[in-house]
Amino acid sequence: MPQIVLQQVCKTFVLRKRQKGMLGAMRGAFTREKELVRAVRDVSFSVEEGELVGYIGPNGAGKSTTIKMMSGILVPDSGEINIMGRTPWKERAAHVSQIGVVFGQRSQLWWDTPVLDSFELLRDIYRVPQAAYKRRLDDLTALLDAGSLLNTPVRQLSLGQRMKCELIGALLHAPRILFLDEPTIGLDAVTKLALRAFLADLNRREGVTMLLTTHDMDDIEALCSRVMVIGRGALLFDGDMDGLRARYAPHRVIRARLARPCESLDLPEAESVSLDGLNAEITFLPARVDPARLIARLAEACPLADLTVEAPDIERMVARMYEEMAL
Amino acid sequence: MKTRMKPYLAIFRQKLLSGLQYRAGYWGTTTTHVVWVYMRVVVVAIFYRYGSGQAGVTLSQAATMIWLQEMALNLMPGFGVDFSVWNKISKGDVGYDLVRPLDVYSHWYMSALSDKLARFLLAIGPVVAFALLTPGEIGLHLSPSPLHLLAGLLTLATGLILSCAVICLCYAAQMDVNVGDAPARVLMIVSQILAGSLLPLQLWPDAMQAFLRWQPFAAMMDLPLRFFAGSAALEELPRVLLSQAVWGVLIWRLGRAWIGRSLRRLILQGG
Numbered sequence: 001m002p003q004i005v006l007q008q009v010c011k012t013f014v015l016r017k018r019q020k021g022m023l024g025a026m027r028g029a030f031t032r033e034k035e036l037v038r039a040v041r042d043v044s045f046s047v048e049e050g051e052l053v054g055y056i057g058p059n060g061a062g063k064s065t066t067i068k069m070m071s072g073i074l075v076p077d078s079g080e081i082n083i084m085g086r087t088p089w090k091e092r093a094a095h096v097s098q099i100g101v102v103f104g105q106r107s108q109l110w111w112d113t114p115v116l117d118s119f120e121l122l123r124d125i126y127r128v129p130q131a132a133y134k135r136r137l138d139d140l141t142a143l144l145d146a147g148s149l150l151n152t153p154v155r156q157l158s159l160g161q162r163m164k165c166e167l168i169g170a171l172l173h174a175p176r177i178l179f180l181d182e183p184t185i186g187l188d189a190v191t192k193l194a195l196r197a198f199l200a201d202l203n204r205r206e207g208v209t210m211l212l213t214t215h216d217m218d219d220i221e222a223l224c225s226r227v228m229v230i231g232r233g234a235l236l237f238d239g240d241m242d243g244l245r246a247r248y249a250p251h252r253v254i255r256a257r258l259a260r261p262c263e264s265l266d267l268p269e270a271e272s273v274s275l276d277g278l279n280a281e282i283t284f285l286p287a288r289v290d291p292a293r294l295i296a297r298l299a300e301a302c303p304l305a306d307l308t309v310e311a312p313d314i315e316r317m318v319a320r321m322y323e324e325m326a327l
Numbered sequence: 328m329k330t331r332m333k334p335y336l337a338i339f340r341q342k343l344l345s346g347l348q349y350r351a352g353y354w355g356t357t358t359t360h361v362v363w364v365y366m367r368v369v370v371v372a373i374f375y376r377y378g379s380g381q382a383g384v385t386l387s388q389a390a391t392m393i394w395l396q397e398m399a400l401n402l403m404p405g406f407g408v409d410f411s412v413w414n415k416i417s418k419g420d421v422g423y424d425l426v427r428p429l430d431v432y433s434h435w436y437m438s439a440l441s442d443k444l445a446r447f448l449l450a451i452g453p454v455v456a457f458a459l460l461t462p463g464e465i466g467l468h469l470s471p472s473p474l475h476l477l478a479g480l481l482t483l484a485t486g487l488i489l490s491c492a493v494i495c496l497c498y499a500a501q502m503d504v505n506v507g508d509a510p511a512r513v514l515m516i517v518s519q520i521l522a523g524s525l526l527p528l529q530l531w532p533d534a535m536q537a538f539l540r541w542q543p544f545a546a547m548m549d550l551p552l553r554f555f556a557g558s559a560a561l562e563e564l565p566r567v568l569l570s571q572a573v574w575g576v577l578i579w580r581l582g583r584a585w586i587g588r589s590l591r592r593l594i595l596q597g598g
Contacts, residue, residue, distance in 0.1 A: 073422050125338075
C-alpha cells in the first residue's frame with residue numbers, strides 16, 4: 001500500500017476584500033466583500049515509500065497548502081488524506097512524530113541561543129532517547145559538515161548555515177517522511193549542491209520518502225525521480241522528468257557551426273531551420289525523426305565544424321508551462 | 328509522568344536560557360525593576376504622610392505590597408509579555424508549532440508558564456535584596472506568621488495557573504482572524520490594572536471592593552500578596568482558592584475551545 005494517499009482533496013480560503021484608502025476602510029467596517037480562493041481542487045496522488053518527489057508550480061498554485069494539509073496543519077474542506085494509515089489532522093500528534101518538515105522561509109530554531117540548545121529542545125519534544133540522539137546528531141552533522149556551527153547562536157548563522165541546521169533539526173527524530181517546502185530558497189550554489197547531495201544520500205541510505213517544493217528546476221533534475229506540477233490548485237502533471245519534457249518541451253535543437261557558408265539548408269523532416277552566416281539552428285521532434293539520420297543529412301548538405309544537440313532549457317520550459325496555465 | 332513532562336521541562340529550560348543570553352538586557356530589566364519600585368513606594372508614602380483620607384491598610388503594609396508586587400509582576404499576563412507566540416501567529420511561523428507531537432494548547436500553556444517562571448526567577452534576586460536592605464516603613468516587612476507566608480506562596484502559585492490561562496486566551500483571540508490582536512492587548516492592560524499592579528486594590532474606593540475582590544485578576548496577584556503582607560486574614564484562604572479555581576477552569580476551557588476552533592479553520596498563507 002502506498003505510504004501517502006491523497007484523494008480528491010480540496011481546500012478553499014475565504015479572502016475578505018477591502019477597498020483602498022480612508023473611505024474604503026470605513027466602508028469595510030460595515031460591509032465586506034468575500035472572495036473564495038480555491039487553493040487546492042480535487043488533487044489526488046499517491047506516493048510509495050522511499051520515493052523522492054518534486055512538487056512544482058508557480059507562486060500561489062497550492063504547493064504549500066498541499067504540504068500543510070499533509071503535515072496535519074491545515075484541514076482540507078473535502079477529500080481524504082491517508083499517510084502511513086493515519087488521517088493527519090485527526091491523529092495529528094501521532095502523525096507528526098513520524099514526519100519531518102522544513103519550511104524554507106521559516107525557522108524552527110531559537111534565535112538567541114546556540115543551535116545545540118534548539119536541538120536538545122527538539123530531542124525532548126520528540127522524546128528521542130539520549131544515546132539515539134547523540135548518534136543521530138553526530139551522523140547528520142558529519143554529513144552536512146555542520147559540526148562547527150553547533151555552539152553558534154542562531155542569529156549569527158548565515159542563511160546557508162541555518163538551513164543546514166534546520167534540516168538537522170527536522171531529522172533528529174528519524175522521520176520516515178520528509179516534507180521540504182522550498183528548502184533551497186536563497187541559497188548559494190555550493191550550499192545548494194551540498195544540500196542536494198545530503199538529501200539524495202539520506203533517501204538512498206534510509207529510504208526516507210521526500211516530497212519537496214521548489215522553484216529551482218536543478219533541484220528537481222538532480223534529486224527527483226518523479227515530478228508533480230500543480231497550477232491554480234489542480235494537479236496538471238504527474239510523472240518523470242522525461243515525461244514532463246515529452247509533454248511540454250518535446251523539441252530538440254541542433255546547433256551546428258558550418259565549415260563554409262551555405263546558401264540554404266533543405267531538411268523537410270525538421271520543424272524549423274534557421275541559418276545565420278555560419279550558424280545553423282535546427283529544431284526537430286525526436287518522436288518523429290531519427291536524430292542520427294537528421295544529422296547525417298545535415299552533414300551531407302554542408303560540411304560541419306561543430307555540432308551540439310540540446311534539450312530546451314528547463315527553466316524556459318517551465319516558464320512556458322506556467323504561462324499556459326495562466327491562460 | 329517524567330517522560331510526559333520532559334518536553335515541557337525542556338521548554339522551560341530553553342526560556343531560562345534565552346532570558347540569560349543578553350547581559351545588558353538582563354541588567355537593564357533588573358535595574359528598571361529596582362528604580363520603578365522605589366518610585367512607587369515613595370509616591371504611596373507621600374500620600375500617607377500628606378493625604379487626608381483613611382486607608383484600610385497601614386503604610387508599611389502598602390509598601391510591603393508594592394515590593395511584593397514588583398517581585399510577582401512577572402507572573403502576570405500583562406507584564407513582560409512574551410511575544411514569541413504572538414509573532415509566530417502573525418508571521419505564520421506557527422506552522423512549526425503545529426508539527427510538534429504535542430497538544431497545541433498544552434504546548435502554548437506550558438510555554439507561557441515557562442516564560443512567566445523564567446522571568447520571575449531571573450528578576451527576583453536583586454529585588455528581594457534591595458527590599459530587605461531598605462529600612463523603615465517603606466521597606467519590605469516579613470509576613471506576620473509562617474502560615475501567612477505559606478498561604479501567600481500557595482495562592483501565588485495557584486494564581487499563576489490562572490494567569491497562564493489568561494495568556495492562552497489572548498493567544499486564542501489573536502489566532503482568530505476575525506478578532507486580531509487589539510482585544511488581546513486591551514485584555515492585558517485591563518488585567519494589569521485590575522490585578523492591582525498600578526495601585527494595590529485595597530487602596531481603591533470602598534464601593535468597588537466587593538467587585539474587585541471577585542474579579543479574576545485580583546486572584547492572580549493582589550489577593551495572594553495580601554497574605555504575605557498580612558493585610559488579609561487566613562480565613563480568606565478558601566475564598567481566594569475558590570475564586571481562582573472557578574475562573575481558572577472557565578478561562579482555561581474557553582481558551583482551549585477557542586484555539587481548537589481556530590485550528591480547524593486555520594489559514595496559513597504564503598511560503
